[in-house]
Amino acid sequence: MAARMDLDGRPIKPMTICMIGAGGFIGSHLCEKLMAETPHKVLALDVYNDKIKRLLEPDSLPWAGRIEFHQINIKHDSRLEGLVKMADLTINLAAICTPADYNTRPLDTIYSNFIDALPVVKYCSENSKRLIHFSTCEVYGKTIGSFLPKDSPLRKDPAYYVLKEDTSPCIFGSIEKQRWSYACAKQLIERLIYAEGAESGLDFTIVRPFNWIGPRMDFIPGIDGPSEGVPRVLACFSNNLLRREPLKLVDGGQSQRTFVYIKDAIEAVLLMIENPDRANGHIFNVGNPNNEVTVRQLAEMMTQVYTKVSGEPMLQSPSIDVSSKEFYGEGYDDSDKRIPDMTIINKQLGWNPKTSLWDLLESTLTYQYRTYAEAIKKSMAKPTAS
Numbered sequence: 297m298a299a300r301m302d303l304d305g306r307p308i309k310p311m312t313i314c315m316i317g318a319g320g321f322i323g324s325h326l327c328e329k330l331m332a333e334t335p336h337k338v339l340a341l342d343v344y345n346d347k348i349k350r351l352l353e354p355d356s357l358p359w360a361g362r363i364e365f366h367q368i369n370i371k372h373d374s375r376l377e378g379l380v381k382m383a384d385l386t387i388n389l390a391a392i393c394t395p396a397d398y399n400t401r402p403l404d405t406i407y408s409n410f411i412d413a414l415p416v417v418k419y420c421s422e423n424s425k426r427l428i429h430f431s432t433c434e435v436y437g438k439t440i441g442s443f444l445p446k447d448s449p450l451r452k453d454p455a456y457y458v459l460k461e462d463t464s465p466c467i468f469g470s471i472e473k474q475r476w477s478y479a480c481a482k483q484l485i486e487r488l489i490y491a492e493g494a495e496s497g498l499d500f501t502i503v504r505p506f507n508w509i510g511p512r513m514d515f516i517p518g519i520d521g522p523s524e525g526v527p528r529v530l531a532c533f534s535n536n537l538l539r540r541e542p543l544k545l546v547d548g549g550q551s552q553r554t555f556v557y558i559k560d561a562i563e564a565v566l567l568m569i570e571n572p573d574r575a576n577g578h579i580f581n582v583g584n585p586n587n588e589v590t591v592r593q594l595a596e597m598m599t600q601v602y603t604k605v606s607g608e609p610m611l612q613s614p615s616i617d618v619s620s621k622e623f624y625g626e627g628y629d630d631s632d633k634r635i636p637d638m639t640i641i642n643k644q645l646g647w648n649p650k651t652s653l654w655d656l657l658e659s660t661l662t663y664q665y666r667t668y669a670e671a672i673k674k675s676m677a678k679p680t681a682s
């Protein structure tokens with residue numbers, strides 16, 4: 297492999313990375329990228345490894361020996377500190393990060409996103425190890441604009457909705473709206489990491505992902521996850537399409553999101569890994585401001601793309617409205633709009649997203665169809681117990 301150069305033209309030394317949550321959606325893509333394109337070694341920690349199994353076996357793979365899986369629950373495993381010490385860099389992805397859990401399992405959500413992340417920060421700080429911590433765009437909460445009267449012309453002014461790492465406030469709903477348990481826990485761990493940087497010299501980078509989507513995200517209920525489970529929107533809508541059910545639009549599908557292709561986003565993470573001088577001490581938004589849609593528009597586009605990919609005709613009523621109380625239960629609330637400001641990541645790392653929403657949905661739904669269509673047909677053909 298030719299020597300890799302950083303953004304300042306210096307050769308990049310191979311490093312050992314302790315990746316916590318490596319078996320998840322983002323972790324699996326990051327492991328794949330690191331194995332295929334870099335000389336770095338990965339200590340992959342997770343409770344599960346299904347999504348990275350392909351990278352771990354067989355021994356004949358070109359990267360054999362550069363990735364090691366450690367089945368560890370970081371809540372209670374004394375091996376964690378030793379693995380952080382063995383690595384040059386720790387990347388923490390481990391979290392409960394599915395909205396259906398935030399209001400129904402707020403304690404697990406807060407423990408997972410704050411308490412369980414604490415020792416990781418502590419071990420990095422005490423051992424002078426670099427940390428890349430995964431936070432969320434949800435720390436911004438609601439936009440300032442959402443509090444303006446519906447007809448206010450200021451709602452159209454980007455100053456009232458574009459989310460900037462260093463100036464936007466974090467605006468959450470009331471405590472009864474337990475949806476915000478996740479955002480609040482993530483905000484506190486960000487503040488703690490920032491304080492470790494300021495007071496103890498911890499070299500850190502915080503990543504705020506804005507709806508990264510693509511293959512291997514979450515699970516399809518009843519196929520590779522619980523039948524009653526509610527994954528994030530990409531998997532919910534994929535599941536509906538595969539089963540030929542209408543897509544469920546929560547509270548009218550009026551919320552807006554910007555979606556970025558996982559492969560674009562992983563490029564940004566690799567730049568952070570390999571350019572510590574440019575990434576340390578920074579919080580980065582990572583998203584695609586050009587891919588904004590309402591959830592209703594997302595449903596329409598996914599329906600069109602799926603029709604193309606599968607060759608199946610569209611349903612007569614492709615979507616239905618459901619209330620958030622019915623879909624998520626008591627205490628749900630929503631982010632109204634999420635447009636990332638890209639100034640900091642652009643200046644520090646020269647990164648820009650590339651893939652349009654249509655293109656990323658086409659490759660993702662092709663993957664979903666190839667991976668799940670047969671299994672779904674079989675499971676739906678099984679007679680149900682009466």
Ligand code: NAD
Pocket residue numbers: 316317318319320321322323341342343344368369370371388389390391392393408412430431432433434504505506507508509514
């Ligand atoms: P994911 O659920 O697919 O991955 C998380 C992984 O962490 C899972 O494999 C899980 O088994 C593991 N994990 C959780 N608790 C653990 C524990 N106690 N010990 C060991 N492993 C544990 O989620 P993802 O989409 O890959 O997200 C990764 C990170 O990025 C999370 O911190 C999440 O909050 C953040 N994030 C992601 C997005 C996105 O768009 N995908 C958006 C905002 C924030």
Ligand code: UDP
Pocket residue numbers: 395434507527528529530532533544545546547549551553591630631
């Ligand atoms: N949503 C929906 N139908 C579904 C799943 C999600 O309308 O079947 C909505 C949800 O209410 C939210 C948006 O889609 O407004 C994105 O939800 P996701 O779970 O992906 O996470 P979020 O972006 O809120 O963190």
